[in-house]
Amino acid sequence: DQQVKQNSPSLSVQEGRISILNCDYTNSMFDYFLWYKKYPAEGPTFLISISSIKxxxxxxxxxxxxxxxxxxxSLHIVPSQPGDSxxxxxxASARGGAGGTxxxxxxxxxxxxLTVHP
Amino acid sequence: SAVISQKPSRDICQRGTSLTIQCQVDSQVTMMFWYRQQPGQSLTLIATANQGSEATYESGFVIDKFPISRPNLTFSTLTVSNMSPEDSSIYLCSAYLMSRTDTQYFGPGTRLTVL
Known part of the structure; x- marks a missing residue:
């Protein structure tokens, strides 16, 4: 059961344009969402997060x-740069409501x- | 942010052997976790490493196969026991910092290949 889905395996964008990455979830208990970026041979790097109250x-x-x-x-990157590739x-996580810890x-x-072309 | 290091960064092992992966954080953390990323797949949580008590394993993962230790607030180990080629994956540790409790930070990963 895939509770978090990213239906687009890949996205190609021209440098300077907007990149839009999408994500869907099924579990109503999720109340905190994060985006990570991962380069080959490195661990995921935290980018940005959002609470369900926003x-x-x-x-x-x-x-x-x-x-x-x-x-x-969705995650919007504007303007996209080749280093964003x-x-x-x-x-997603279920933290227990606003301010939950x-x-x-x-x-x-x-x-x-994501591939950003120069 | 925090610096999370893992050793080894990669290893090639023979079937039936075991490998212990170390995870060290440069500041005190609350929760530590171990993930697996199989080739072409997403990150899957193996277990939560609890200090001073047994790890909490996710469905499909058992202590006999993936024993975990966490002797203090900044260090944890994951052992992959009796390895088979299906265990070939990237293994990552992560942690919540005491100074920032809303974000998990990840180590660089250990790339394991089992022949």
Whole structure:
């Protein structure tokens, strides 16, 4: 049972344009969502997160949008740079509500390979 | 952020042997976890490493196959026992920091190949 799904295995974007990576989830208990970037031979690096009490969180070139009714979140990268080329993982946890600190386990999607062409 | 290191970074092992992977964090953490990433797959949680008590294993993973130790707040080991080629994966440790409890940080991973 895949509770977190990234349906696009890969995405190719031109440098300077917007990259949009999508993620869907099925478990209604998930209340905290994270995006990680992973380069080959390295561990995942945290990018940005969002709590279920928000619908948008922005950090520089990265913005995450959450649509709870659709159980869908997306990561926008604007403008995309060649150094952004990596595998992007969406992850979700059930932390126990707003401000919860249950140090929830992460459930990961399958990942999307992003390639940004110069 | 934190620096999480793992040893070894990679290894090639023979079927039937065991390998112990070490994970060291440079600051005190609350929770530590072990994940597996099989070729072409996502990250799957193996277990939560609890300090001073037995690890908590996810469905499909057992202590006899993946014994875990966590003797203090900054160190943990994962042993892959009686290995078979199906155990060939990247094994990653991760942790929540005491200073930032909303984000898991990951080590660089250990790439294991079993012949």
């Amino acid at each position: 619908d948008k969180n922005e950090d520089g070139r990265f913005t995450v949008f959450l649509n709870k009714s659709a159980k869908h979140l 990596a595998v992007y993982f969406c992850a 249950s140090y929830g386990k992460l459930t990961f999607g399958q990942g999307t390979i």
